[in-house]
Amino acid sequence: MNGTGTLLRLALRRDRLVLAIWIVLLSIVPAATVGSYDQFYPTAASRAGLAAGAAANPSFALLYGPAFDLTTAGGFIAWRMGGLLALLTGLMAVFTLTRHTRAEEDSGRAELLASAVVGRYALLTSAVLVTGGASVLIGLLQAGTMIAAKLPVAGSFALGASTALSGLVFTAVAAVAVQLAEYSRTANGIGTAVVGVAFLLRGAGDSATNAHWLSWLSPLGWAQQVRPFAGERWWVLALPLATALVLGAVGYALLPRRDVGVGLVPPRLGRPEAADSLRSPFALSWRLQRGPLFGWLVGLAVGGALFGSIASGISGLVGGTEQTRQIFERLGGTNGLVDAFLATMVSLFAMLASLYGVQAILRMRAEETSMRLEPLLATRVGRLRWAASHLVFAFLGTALLVLVGGLLLGVANGLRSGDVGRSVGDLITGVLVQVPAAWVVVAVSALLFGLLPRAAGAAWGVAALALLISLFGPVVNAPQAVLDVSPFQHPPKLPGQVFTGLPLILLLAVAVLALGAGMAGWRRRDVG
Incomplete structure (x- = not known):
């Protein structure tokens, strides 16, 4: 364990921005939505309608989990947000632990540290402490903020504990994955696949009517079976705790069985010579970017189909008060709650697709810092040609993701409403107007890469800030000046609003200027 404290401080210093965003975002969301419950459901009749609407549509259980008590703000938050918070905390745990373990081995820094007075278990232990500590802190802050919002103490701590223990379970899952995989991308893939299977x-x-036992096989199911604010079942917390301890012990047991930089499962050997399909910068970029692109495509396609299937019944779920309509109008759309819901989902898909764009841009920085770029630039490949091969995926891939999500959203809604053609047509138009907003986030990431490469990771902060403002600003009645900071607030929200082209022109101009400045900086700065 020698050197664990030093590596812990190093990891905290490196993650002081990204980890802080995760913690703040996941901690304040439950308490920030307490006030909106009374606006959406001010009467006993509206709350009874909410419960009936949730029980009548199995799609709601698929997305949000079982609704144990929707007559209180706490029970509503636990239903709508408990599973999502556990899932996002699990993803945070996988990405954070992999970044401080397997990614360090990929870069060669772990081997350099191992040559000093650093114990064999120090790197993994420091990463577990950072990741697990962040999960516990998220849970404690969730409980504290909900108590401050005058929710019951027991339910607040139950929800916080379920979130924290979900993070610890997937911290242990990642600890095993980094022992098995040869590269950080593979370890992240294993970890996120486990999160997906759990969902x-x-x-x-x-x-399902006769298969409720399946949810007991999932750590995300355990988080909801604790039943915060609905007769807490504290004994369920023993399941994720025991799982985290067992998987963590397996990760530590596997660690000494492999060399630094090598996984227990060896990768498939490549060809002795590159195939013809790899003999250009674009082909190499495709090879590097295709995995994340396909993963995001599947995720948004599934999300579009699920949300489209519940759109026609959304009015029964959210209620029909004037306050509800005003909130949804600020979120997007004016001609009915269904149109408002669809417009909000399209905007959400654009926000999520922008995260892929950020990931694709930061892949460029990863190639640079890993010293795989310099040998490539020593050939006839120029800087801008190399950058363009990645930017194609960052920008067009983002547009493709929004288009696929919107298309599936329209098809699923059309099948439920009986008018597929009209639904798909409306949603495709709504998708296209959201693309420039997503491109602004991607272009700002390219700007950071070109001008401030050491701060390129702040692109995640830019994207998270835009998402936070757009998702929760309207719900908490944030000032319009604050809402305008997010590019996703400016496109017309279709279907429902009148199309206006000026916001789209301005957003495209901002994206072009940011991208141009970033590429100008990339041409002039040193590599690395």
Whole structure:
């Protein structure tokens, strides 16, 4: 364990921005939505309608889990947000632990540290402490903020504990994945796949009539079976705790069985010579970017189909008060709650697709810092040609993701409403007007890469800030000046609003200027 404290401080210093964003975002969301519950459901009749609407549509159970008590603000938050918070905390845990373990081995820094007075378990232990500590802190802050919002103490701590223990479970999952995989991308893939399987098991168990036992196989299902604010079942917390301890012990047991920089599962050997399909910068970029692109495509396609299937019944779920309509109008759309819901979902898909764009841009920085770029630039490949091969995926891939999500959203809604053609046409138009806003986030990431490469990771902060303002600003009645900071607030929200082209022209101009400045900086600065 020698050197654990020093590596812990190093990890905290490196993650002081990204980890802080995760913690703040996941901690304040439950308490920030307490006030909106009374606006959406001010009467006993509206709350009874909410419960009836949730029970009548299995899609809601698939997305949000079982609704144990929707007559209180706490029970509503636990239903709508408990599973999502556990899922996002799990993703945070996987990405954070992998970044401070397997990614360090990929870059060669772990081997350099191992040559000093650093114990074999120090790197993994420091990463576990950072990741697990962040999960516990998120849970404690959730509980504290909900108590401050005058929710019951027991339910607040139950929800916070379920979130924290979900993070600890997936911290242990990542600890095993980094021992098995040869590269950080593979370890992240294993970890996120486990999170995805956990979500599918939970969704299948909660939505199926005779297969509720499936949700008990999922850590995300355990988080909801604690039943915060609905007669807490504290004993369920023993399941994620025991799982985290067992998987963590397996990760530590596997660690000494492999060399630094090598996984227990060896990768498939490549060809002795590159195939013809790899003999250009664009082909190499495709090879590097295709995995994340396909993963995001599947995720948004599934999300579009799920949300489209519940759109026609959204009015029964959210209620029909004037306050509800005003909130949804600020979120997007004016001609009915269904149009408002669809417009909000399209905007959400654009926000999520911008995260892929940020990931694609930061892939350029990863190639640079890993010293794989310099040998490439020593050939006839120029800087801008290399950058363009990645930017194609960052920008066009982002547009493709929004288009696929919107297309599936329209098809699923059309099948439920009986008018597929009109639904798809409206949603495609709504998708296209959201693309410039997503491109602004991607272009700002390219700007950071070109002008401030050491701060390129702040692109995640830019994207998170835009998402936070757009998702929760309207719900908490944030001032319009604050809402305008997010590019996703400016496109017309279709279907529902009148199309206006000026905001789109301005957003495209901002994206072009940011991209041009970033590429100008990339041409002039040193590599690395």
